Amino acid sequence: MGFFEQYRVLLRKDLTREFRSKEMLSSMGIYALLVLVVYGAALSQTSKGLDILQMSGGLIWALIVFTSMLGLNRSFAFEKEQGCLEGILLAPIDRSTIFLSKATSNCLFLLVVELITVPLFAFFFLGGVTLAPSWPLIVFPLLLGSIGIAGVGTLLSTITLETRGKDVLLAVLFVPLLFPLVYACVAATTGCMVGSEGFMTTYLRSLLLAGGYDIIMLSLSWALYDFVISA
């Protein structure tokens, strides 16, 4: 069986399992909604002169990063519970296939949550402001950011899988490693939503940084995965 067939089989299993249990999507979705509630409480106390639009990129990405950590912790937890990961490791497949399929499923679940929470964020917090005509361009930073988060997060959640205090350790490793990507995505997201003069230069430069980060980190994760999962 070739690489793509193995990848398809692994991905299909993750999607079927999640479709049945809804463990990751429901926990990530509920957590994201709770963060929105906290945002609501925090922003209701600010002065009326506050430009929420300028902060929207940062708020959206804080929501995405923390929500994704919850999902990444869960993504391998269920594989460990019944020894299923060992079942996969006993199959005659390349370990990097496991990485790619898991990163893809994590990315898809994150995108589903974003599909619900980002419009909700706009509905609750951006109702009274005028978005720039360029706001649909938010799709690209969301996509590049989610790919990077899923790729790096899949590697790190594998590294922390057998450690004590893995939830804390994942956060400690995840946030600093993700900083360049989050920085670029916040800049691109804010840029396209505010649409100030000359925003396109910043937007494209940020996307380039995010894309470069994705390529480098995904390649590294792919190359290191066999060593990490066999350790």
Next chain:
Amino acid sequence: MTDAIVAKGLRKAFGSRVAVDDLSFTLPKGRFLVVFGPNGAGKTTLLRMLSTLSRPSAGSANILGLDLIEDAQELRRHIGFISHAPMLYPALSASENLLFFARLQGVPNPQARVKDLLDAVELSHRSLDPVSTFSRGMLQRCSIARALLGDPELLLLDEPYSGLDLRAADIFDQLLSDHRADRSIVMVSHDLQHGYDLADQLLLMSRGKLLLSADKDDLPFDEFQHRFRAGAGMAVG
């Protein structure tokens, strides 16, 4: 090549704790080796190394003509492993679980193979139910079917009878006797009498070390039992 396993100086250490130390043995093809030993003897660690799940800290092993480390990916095609965990996804049905692992193993005509194995372990009537609804014994039977999916030449069994009721144990005995002729088996067991009855070869471990390796024909049960108790006593003492 007439040996299924040739292990030389296998060692596994977790930090400063040595789980398996300088273990060497040979298992000819088609033979049934039963590994005995008290808790913490290193039996499970040995099976995990032989299954390629855990990399030895030192030593080497040639399994079915393949190197344990260099040819690990190819070797996995020829090994079936039953461990303490069922290695089954609770949210998926028995049939979906087995089909998933069969496809990963590259089993030809996976649907037919899964159907045959579910029949063999008498789970056909529950094939569409999520395995989260299965009893411990049913999970173990499904796990046995999973291990046999690729028709492996080498079966590694870590206390496979644990959790099985009498009927399920009979089914497993029948499966073992049906498949025994054309494959090599390594089984970890705590049941001295049952393990001894099944074995062609005996291996006794304690504190990660090999205490005894013998052909069953050369070691009557009483003497084996005596040697086991002496070894277990040493581990406790």
